[in-house]
Amino acid sequence: MTKQKQRLLFILFSAFSFQLSAFCSQLGAQEPDSTKLEQLEQQILANPQESAPAWEELSVLYFSQGRYNQLVDFLRKLEGVAVSGCELPLGYHIGLCRYHQLRYLEETRNWQEYFDRGNFYREELFQETLKTVSLCPESPWAIKAQVINWLEHKAQNDSLGKEALDKLISLINTYVKQEVEVLNLEVIKEAADVLQREEEPALARAVYNLYVNRLDGAKTAKEELRLAAESALESGNISLAEIVYERYINGIKGSFSKEALVKELSVIAEQFSAAGSGRFKDMAYAEKIFTILEDSCGTGCFNEELQYSRAYNLQRLKDYSKAVQEYEKLVKNFPASLRINEVEFKLGALYTYIIFQKEKGLNYWQKVIERDSDLILVVESLYHKALINQYGEYLTQALADYSRILELINNNPDFKEFTERVQRRQKEIQESKPIEYNLKTFLDVSLKGGEPPGAQTAALDLSVEPFKTTIAQGVKFSLSQPQAMTGCLVPELTYLWSGDLGSAHPVVMTPEFSTDYQVRGVKVVNVVVLAGLEPAGSALEMVDVDD
C-alpha cells in the first residue's frame, strides 16, 4: 500500500472517530438495511485495504443503531481473514467501538448492561488499544489508541489513569520526532484538543506547542502561521490560537519593520481585547500582547486608540491599579483625545471608589467639569463630586454643585431619572437627613479605604453584560455568589444596589438585575452585600452607553 493510500485510509477512519457519536445521533432511528450491511461487509472482506468508503459507511450504520457488538464481531471476522499491522489496526477500531458503546450505555442509562457487561467491554478496550500501541508504536494509530485507553481509565477514575496519560504523552513525544514528510500533524492536534477538553490545560498546551513546533519546522510561511492562528480562533480554540500567535509573533519580531510590527501586534491584541471586536475574548492574553508591543517598540508606539484599548482592557480585567496607569498615559500623551472626558471621568471613579485615593479622583472629575465640553460627563462628574462632599458633610459645596447640575440639565426630559436622583440628594441635605441607605452604605464601605470595615468584607465579583451598550438596549448586572461558609444553607444576604441603575429598581433580595439607559455616558453601579447587619463585601461596575 502506498503512503498516499495509507494516509487516505487514516483520514477516512479518523474522520469518524470522536465525532461519530454526534453524527450518529443525527441519523436518528434509521433502520439499518441488512442487505446493505451485508454488501458492505462483503466488500470490505474481499479487499480490506481498499475499502475505506465502505468502512466508513458500515461503521456509521452500526453506530447509529447502537449495534456495537455486531461491529466488533465483524472486526473480529476481518481480523481472522485479512489484515494486521499498522495499515488497518483493528485493535484501535475495536477499542473505539467499545469506548463509544460504553458512552452510549451511559447516555441511554442502560445500567443493566453497563454494569453486567461493562467490565468485559472495558477490558477488551484496554487490551485492544494496548495491542495497537505495542504493534505500531510509531504510528499515529498508537496515539489515537492511547487516547481512548486514557479516556477510559479517566472515566473509571482508576489507578492506571496517570500511567495511561504518561504513555500518551510519551507516544506523542516519540511520534513528533519523525520526519515532517511522514508526520500526520492533525493527530497531534486532535490529541491536544482532547487534553484541552478533558481539563488538562498544561499538557494540552505542551502538545499544542509540539504541534506548532512541527508546523514551524515544516518551514511553514509566517503567513500560514497567522492563518492557522486565525482559523483556530475562528473555531473557538483560543489556546491553540494563542500558541500559534506567539510563534508567529516570535517570527515577525526580528523581520518586520517597527511600523509593520506595531500594526500586526495591534491587530492581534484587538482580537482578544475587551475593546476589540473579536468573538472570543481573552483579556489577559490581550494584555500580554500589549506588553510585548511595549517591550518591542516602547510606549511611543501606542497611538491614541491603542492606548485606550489597553487601558480599557485592563479595566475590564479588573486590574484597576494598572488600568489607571494606562488611562493616565492616555491623558498625558493625548490630551486632545476625543475620549479625554470619558477617560478622566473613569479615572475619577476608579481612584475615588476603588483605589481609595479620593483626592486624585476628585481632581479628575474637576478637570471634566472645567473642560466643559461634554454635558453628560460634566453633570455626572459634578454629581459624584457633590456626593463626596455631601458624604463628607461639606453641604454648601454639595448643594451648589447639585444646583449647577439642574441648571445645566435645564429640564431636559432625557435626564428625568438623573434629575430625580439629584433632587433626592438636595432634599436629604435640606431636610438634614442622611444619604439614602444603600448609597450611604456603599460610601461607608468604599470611601474608608485601607483595612476594609468588618472582618468579613471582601471585594465581590460584579459584572455587566454587555459592558458596552447603546441607548435603550438592555444590560444585565450580576453578582457572583460570595463564598460564605454556610454549607448547603443559603446565606441570608441583602443586596444594596445604588448608583445609576437606569430604568430598574432592583430589590434587596436580588443578586442580579436587568436595566437600560436613556442617555449615553458612563454609568456607575454599586452594590454592598450585607450578611445579617454586617457588610460582606462591596463592588462597583461601569457600563459604557453610546448613542
Add this chain to the structure above:
Amino acid sequence: MRKLIFFLIVGLLPLTLGMASRPLPEVRIRKLKNNAYQLLVKNKPYFIKGVCYSPVPIGQGHEYDFWSDPGEPWKIDGKLMQEMGINTVRFYQLPGNPESAKKVINDLYQLYGIRSILGNWLGFWEYPCPRYADKDFQEKVKKDVLDMVRTYKDEPGVLLWILGNENNYSFSERVNPWGSPEIDAITDVRKRCDIRAGIYYSFVNELAREIHLIDSQHPVALGNGELISLDAANQVCPDIDLVALIVYRGKTFGNLFKSLRATFDKPLLISEFGADSYDAYLKKEDQNAQALFLESQWREIFKHSYPNKEGAQNCVGATMFEWTDEWWKHDEASPESWKIQDTESNWSNGSYYFDIKAERNMNMNEEWFGIAALSQERDNGNNKRVLRKAYYILRDYWKNPVLNHKDKKRVKPK
C-alpha cells in the same frame, strides 16, 4: 495471708459479679488503644453505610407527612437500599404522630435490616429565629428532644441520635441569626460569634447529658456544619459521644479527619455529604459526575475508618445525601414548582468544579441529589424510582471497598 486472700475474694466477688451482669449498651463506641474509634452494635463492629432519607413525592412540599403515606414508599426503598448494601438511614426530624414513625423504623429494620438515625432540628427553623440564648426556648427544645428519646429509645431499629444539623452557621449571623440584649450589645462580630457558640454547644451538651440519663443504649451525636466552631464545642461538650458533620467539599474531604482529631477528638459520622447529578453549566443531567464524586468520597470514608492505619481511624461511617430527589426544594413556598424538577441552583460551591462555570457560579442543584430519581409514573401510588449510576457504582464498591485511589485496579470482567 490466706485470710487476706479469702477476704479479698469475698469482698470483691459481689463487685465483679455486678460488673459482669451489667449489660453493655446495644450501640456503643469503642476507643481502641491506638485511639481508633469503632462503632459496635450488639457488640459487633458496625460501619454505617447510610443515606439521608426523606421520600417526599413529586408535587408535595417539605411539610408532607411521608411517614403516613399509604403507598408505604419505605418498603420499596428499603428493598432497593438493602440490595445496594445500605444498612442505615438518617431521618432529620420525626413526625408528630409517633406510631407512624415507629412503623417506618420497624419495617425498615425488620424487613431489610436497616437501622435508623433519628435527628432533631433543635428548633433551628423556629420563626423568627432560634433563640438559643433564651432559657424558655431552651426548655421548649429540651422537652421536645427528651420526648423524642423517651418515645423511640426502645425501638430495636434505632441506631443513634443526632442533635441539630448545621445550626452552627447561625453563629456568624448569615443564616437564621439570633441574639440577646447582651450579644447584640457587642460590636465585634467575631466576639458575638464566639459567645453564641459557647451558649449553643453548652446547651447541646446539657441535652446529651440528659439523654444519657434516659437512654443508656444509644450514642448522642452533635450535628455540625463542617468543623466550624468545634474548638468551642471542645471546651463545653464532654457528654457528646460523636460528631455528625455536614460536609460538602467535592470529590475529597481533604484534611477533615485529621483536623477533627486536632480540634474536637470524637468519633466522626459524616451525616450529610454527596454530589448532585445536574450539570448547571451544561444544563443537563450528569450521572457520571455524581457517581464519580460519591465513589471518591466513600473511598475516603473507608480509608479513615478503623482498622486502616493509613487514615485517621476516627470515622464510623456516613449517610450520604440523599436517597431520592426532592422536587420541592428550589422554591419551597411555591406548590406549583413542586410539580417540576427545577434546574435552577440555590447555592454555589467551587469544590464541585465540573459545573462551577455556571452563571453566577450557582452550581449546586438541590433537587438533583438523589441516588434514585423520581419518575412521574406511579406504582401503587408511589413515584417510580429510577436508579442512577451512583446506585450501581456504590453497590459494587461496597462489595470490595478498596481504600484509596491507587488501589483501584481494573476489575476483571465477569
